[in-house]
Amino acid sequence: MQAFAETWEGQGDMRPRMRRTFVAVTTLSALGVAWFVLTTETGLISSGRFPDPAATWAAMRQLAGPGYAGSTLVVHVAQSLKLVLGGFLFASALGVSVGLLMGWNRKAEALINPVFLLLRPIPPLAWIPLAILWLGLGDAAKIMVIVIAAFVPSVINTSTGVRTIDPTIVEAARMLGTPHWRYMSEVLVPASLPAIFTGLRLSLQAAWTTLVAAELVGALAGIGLVLNVAQQDIYPAMILSAMFVVGVLGWLMTLLLGLVESYALGWRTA
Amino acid sequence: MGSICFDKVDKVFGAGSGVLKALEDINLIVADKEFVAIVGPSGCGKTTCLRMVAGFEAPSAGTISVDGKVIIAPGPDRAVVFQQFALFPWKTVRGNIEMGLRNKNMPRAQRAPLVEGALKLMNLESHAEAFPHQLSGGMQQRVAIARAYVLDPAVLLMDEPFGALDAQTRVVMQEELVRLARLNPRTVLFITHSVEEAVYLADRVAIMSRRPGRIKGIVDIKAVRLAEQWDKSERIEDVMERESFVHLRSNIWKSLREEK
Numbered sequence: 001m002q003a004f005a006e007t008w009e010g011q012g013d014m015r016p017r018m019r020r021t022f023v024a025v026t027t028l029s030a031l032g033v034a035w036f037v038l039t040t041e042t043g044l045i046s047s048g049r050f051p052d053p054a055a056t057w058a059a060m061r062q063l064a065g066p067g068y069a070g071s072t073l074v075v076h077v078a079q080s081l082k083l084v085l086g087g088f089l090f091a092s093a094l095g096v097s098v099g100l101l102m103g104w105n106r107k108a109e110a111l112i113n114p115v116f117l118l119l120r121p122i123p124p125l126a127w128i129p130l131a132i133l134w135l136g137l138g139d140a141a142k143i144m145v146i147v148i149a150a151f152v153p154s155v156i157n158t159s160t161g162v163r164t165i166d167p168t169i170v171e172a173a174r175m176l177g178t179p180h181w182r183y184m185s186e187v188l189v190p191a192s193l194p195a196i197f198t199g200l201r202l203s204l205q206a207a208w209t210t211l212v213a214a215e216l217v218g219a220l221a222g223i224g225l226v227l228n229v230a231q232q233d234i235y236p237a238m239i240l241s242a243m244f245v246v247g248v249l250g251w252l253m254t255l256l257l258g259l260v261e262s263y264a265l266g267w268r269t270a
Numbered sequence: 271m272g273s274i275c276f277d278k279v280d281k282v283f284g285a286g287s288g289v290l291k292a293l294e295d296i297n298l299i300v301a302d303k304e305f306v307a308i309v310g311p312s313g314c315g316k317t318t319c320l321r322m323v324a325g326f327e328a329p330s331a332g333t334i335s336v337d338g339k340v341i342i343a344p345g346p347d348r349a350v351v352f353q354q355f356a357l358f359p360w361k362t363v364r365g366n367i368e369m370g371l372r373n374k375n376m377p378r379a380q381r382a383p384l385v386e387g388a389l390k391l392m393n394l395e396s397h398a399e400a401f402p403h404q405l406s407g408g409m410q411q412r413v414a415i416a417r418a419y420v421l422d423p424a425v426l427l428m429d430e431p432f433g434a435l436d437a438q439t440r441v442v443m444q445e446e447l448v449r450l451a452r453l454n455p456r457t458v459l460f461i462t463h464s465v466e467e468a469v470y471l472a473d474r475v476a477i478m479s480r481r482p483g484r485i486k487g488i489v490d491i492k493a494v495r496l497a498e499q500w501d502k503s504e505r506i507e508d509v510m511e512r513e514s515f516v517h518l519r520s521n522i523w524k525s526l527r528e529e530k
Contacts, residue, residue: 171326172356174344176370176421186369190360267360267401 051237059237069229071221079221080211087146088207092200095154103162124149125213137218149210153202161195162188197261204257208250271337272424272457274300274323279332281318292318294482300457307460307468310478311529316461320427324350336424346370349418353430355410357402363413364398370421388420408439425457441506444470465522470506480529487525
């Protein structure tokens with residue numbers, strides 16, 4: 001009975017996934033064909049406004065091979081990844097801790113929340129001047145701006161997750177005489193994990209969004225610099241290539257985070 | 271040991287103009303190893319009675335004590351079985367049952383036989399490594415009962431434990447609980463709105479009035495049960511057809527109906 005249920009569900013799972021992949025591939029292919037038709041084939045969009053596939057491919061190869069804006073693709077990507085990962089990891093560690101504290105302890109929430117509410121409406125990019133004044137034009141200032149942007153969703157989602165924990169689960173833990181530290185690690189955190197991961201995904205997105213802007217200022221390498229230089233060179237194919245790289249990197253990291261999530265929340269699908 | 275004593279207990283919710291008197295002058299003694307069920311109209315405060323014994327809420331006046339000790343906080347000496355099971359979904363069946371023993375800092379070697387015993391008691395051996403969401407409602411409530419029993423509590427508090435189960439599973443669980451009560455007698459405070467369930471399971475049934483809840487009567491079931499030898503019947507329907515059962519049930523029903 002058990003085995004039967006499993007295989008049946010397994011098939012039910014596979015089909016929507018395959019169908020989704022099929023739809024995704026089809027959509028992307030259609031977009032590629034439309035791009036080719038509108039630019040190279042018919043010339044409806046002039047290559048001065050939007051580059052055709054061949055020009056973009058050439059720019060991509062230039063970025064990968066000889067390099068552009070002072071370095072090759074690998075160096076640019078490594079620099080950008082360093083900033084995004086550094087900022088994201090620091091922001092999520094801090095954000096999840098503060099969020100747990102706020103959700104767990106009313107006094108902590110009363111103390112932190114007013115400051116948080118005041119700082120939240122300030123766009124992260126408005127911190128760039130201050131970050132440069134404090135930390136100079138190096139990586140530290142850029143990471144600081146990314147941290148500020150990525151911190152917010154982690155805090156909000158984590159504290160919401162903690163606050164919305166099922167009250168009977170809390171009562172069950174109290175009835176079982178659960179000590180504070182174990183309550184934190186074995187009840188509160190696992191119960192909040194779905195919300196925490198929602199926060200982490202949004203934080204990761206915020207980190208990428210802020211990266212390009214942060215790199216527009218005084219960067220020596222990075223995808224943001226490529227975009228900036230390509231704009232000054234009036235080189236649309238290179239702009240498009242850099243945007244494509246950002247898109248793929250962001251997608252890959254979200255995918256990776258999804259894998260971590262399904263591992264951490266394995267009990268949900270076991 | 272495990273006796274529960276409600277002494278002149280009042281419970282008021284809210285303050286100022288929004289004040290709501292939930293319970294008034296509750297006096298009840300549940301003796302050691304006695305099974306007492308509380309029945310009453312919905313909203314009469316019967317669940318509040320149980321929650322105060324558990325230590326989740328405090329009386330507004332009067333005291334509640336277990337074995338002479340006034341209750342001030344929840345603890346594993348008063349194990350609760352919740353209507354909605356309240357299992358930890360990220361822990362396996364074994365992990366859920368083991369939690370309370372780990373909290374007592376019991377060494378692993380000492381825990382293992384107790385957990386195995388609880389699994390066996392509730393026929394859960396083959397599901398020890400399953401997660402709660404993989405089990406049916408009835409199985410989940412078995413886990414919750416095992417989690418309570420393994421603590422060896424002075425009293426067991428059951429808050430409409432079968433209320434979320436379908437009718438068939440409910441009957442199975444009721445028979446199961448009777449089997450447990452004979453195998454391993456406990457002091458039980460059992461909240462239900464099913465009169466049949468109360469008469470079938472309990473030694474005594476306390477009937478509560480509408481809000482503010484008072485205990486308007488206590489019916490002794492045990493004397494009738496022993497005299498009529500209900501315990502010789504294996505199945506619940508055999509008991510429920512007996513004249514003595516029907517008589518008790520309709521008496522309690524009449525008393526409750528006055529409250530509607």
